[in-house]
Amino acid sequence: MSKTNLAQKTKAQLINRILGKKKSAGETAVTTPAVRPASRSEVPETFTRFDRHPGYEKMLVTKAAASRLGVSNPFFRVHDGVAGATTRIEGREYINFSNYNYLGLAGHPAVGKAAKEAIDRYGTSASASRLVAGERPVQRELEEALAELYEVEDCVVFVSGHATNVSTIGYLFGPKDLVIHDSLVHNSILEGIKLSGAARRSFAHNDHQAVDDVLTEIRGQFERALIVVEGLYSMDGDIPNLPALIDIKRRHQVFLMVDEAHALGVLGETGRGVREHFGVAGKDVDIWMGTLSKTFAGCGGFIAGERALVENLKYAAPGFVYSVGMSPPLAAASLEALRIMLREPERVGRLRAHARQFLQQMHSIGINTGYAQGYAVVPAITGSSLKAAKLSNQLFEAGINVQPIIYPAVEEKAARLRFFLSALHNDREIDFTLKTLKRIVVA
Numbered sequence: 001m002s003k004t005n006l007a008q009k010t011k012a013q014l015i016n017r018i019l020g021k022k023k024s025a026g027e028t029a030v031t032t033p034a035v036r037p038a039s040r041s042e043v044p045e046t047f048t049r050f051d052r053h054p055g056y057e058k059m060l061v062t063k064a065a066a067s068r069l070g071v072s073n074p075f076f077r078v079h080d081g082v083a084g085a086t087t088r089i090e091g092r093e094y095i096n097f098s099n100y101n102y103l104g105l106a107g108h109p110a111v112g113k114a115a116k117e118a119i120d121r122y123g124t125s126a127s128a129s130r131l132v133a134g135e136r137p138v139q140r141e142l143e144e145a146l147a148e149l150y151e152v153e154d155c156v157v158f159v160s161g162h163a164t165n166v167s168t169i170g171y172l173f174g175p176k177d178l179v180i181h182d183s184l185v186h187n188s189i190l191e192g193i194k195l196s197g198a199a200r201r202s203f204a205h206n207d208h209q210a211v212d213d214v215l216t217e218i219r220g221q222f223e224r225a226l227i228v229v230e231g232l233y234s235m236d237g238d239i240p241n242l243p244a245l246i247d248i249k250r251r252h253q254v255f256l257m258v259d260e261a262h263a264l265g266v267l268g269e270t271g272r273g274v275r276e277h278f279g280v281a282g283k284d285v286d287i288w289m290g291t292l293s294k295t296f297a298g299c300g301g302f303i304a305g306e307r308a309l310v311e312n313l314k315y316a317a318p319g320f321v322y323s324v325g326m327s328p329p330l331a332a333a334s335l336e337a338l339r340i341m342l343r344e345p346e347r348v349g350r351l352r353a354h355a356r357q358f359l360q361q362m363h364s365i366g367i368n369t370g371y372a373q374g375y376a377v378v379p380a381i382t383g384s385s386l387k388a389a390k391l392s393n394q395l396f397e398a399g400i401n402v403q404p405i406i407y408p409a410v411e412e413k414a415a416r417l418r419f420f421l422s423a424l425h426n427d428r429e430i431d432f433t434l435k436t437l438k439r440i441v442v443a
């Protein structure tokens with residue numbers, strides 16, 4: 001088969017998948033041809049051009065299929081102003097369900113003031129790794145506040161939430177170790193496991209019995225072992241059975257890591273996350289990971305836990321040692337956001353009430369919300385990427401901004417719209433959204 005034919009066949013298969021068509025007879029899974037250049041003179045052109053990169057070609061095909069179906073691109077819309085319960089896009093105001101401003105602290109005047117004061121005092125950048133460029137007091141203050149929040153010994157902040165997971169898991173674990181993770185964990189966790197070279201086992205979403213069974217069977221074959229879950233699942237809006245996992249990790253002598261990216265500010269009476277929700281002690285979990293980009297109105301991630309863990313990462317985790325320290329204004333913004341969250345727990349209460357109300361009403365109009373339990377993240381499962389993109393565009397026309405989550409971010413049959421609720425939403429906005437959804441979906 002010629003290369004051109006293969007590319008055409010691949011394109012046809014992709015378009016069919018997007019259009020939801022079944023495989024034709026004789027059509028098999030697309031595999032990457034194992035072409036290896038034998039010598040410099042024989043390097044195929046495709047290996048020398050970015051516009052022939054398989055990922056790029058796939059993306060172009062998806063775009064072409066969407067445009068052929070009249071679905072406009074819902075990604076990379078340009079917002080003007082602070083995005084909260086509402087946002088302004090190309091001069092029009094939209095009700096907004098597409099950001100993580102859970103408690104309305106991004107854009108809060110006190111958060112902005114703290115950031116501006118930090119700029120005046122320290123400038124906008126820490127300019128180099130903290131190991132060499134030294135500390136700015138606000139970075140340590142933030143780490144101490146986060147350690148206190150989790151009631152653990154210490155904390156370290158990284159400049160990216162994604163890099164926090166990659167670097168921490170990638171550094172702490174190696175080829176003689178085992179990492180077991182929920183099948184729905186975030187990409188950054190999977191990339192970290194890949195980097196570590198550890199053996200990887202995935203368990204069915206929230207099936208802690210499966211974790212127990214796997215560990216009973218294979219724990220003895222490895223040195224260190226780690227279980228990784230999320231405090232609140234970012235695509236699905238449900239939570240793990242943390243007490244059961246703590247029991248399992250103790251019985252099998254395994255570390256437990258919880259990614260609190262979406263749980264902080266959302267779970268627990270005062271927003272302290274899944275730990276507060278279940279009333280467990282900070283030291284019951286070995287590695288608390290979180291991001292500063294959601295409730296905490298900034299950018300970056302953190303690891304909180306025992307001193308030895310944190311000190312080890314500060315001297316050796318590549319994403320900390322070889323990366324710039326957190327910019328002072330961002331550290332100051334997150335620190336102020338954390339303080340406001342603790343001072344004003346009514347924000348957390350409002351968010352919880354909105355999310356419950358939203359979930360109940362979604363059920364009452366017959367929308368499939370998957371595993372959602374009414375905690376800030378509520379998906380509307382459409383069952384196809386095309387349907388999700390079309391529905392997102394219809395809602396956009398009606399003045400509602402909500403993003404579709406499509407294949408390959410989730411399985412095709414799990415494609416969805418994902419609604420992020422905020423403490424800033426009001427009843428009118430929620431009612432209007434649900435009435436509009438009903439009108440479009442039921443029609």
Ligand SMILES: Cc1ncc(COP(=O)(O)O)c(C=O)c1O
Nearest residue numbers: 160161162186234259261291293
């Ligand atoms: C569960 C989870 N972990 C980690 C990250 C990465 O965080 P950041 O976007 O702050 O880099 C995200 C991002 O959305 C996430 O949802």
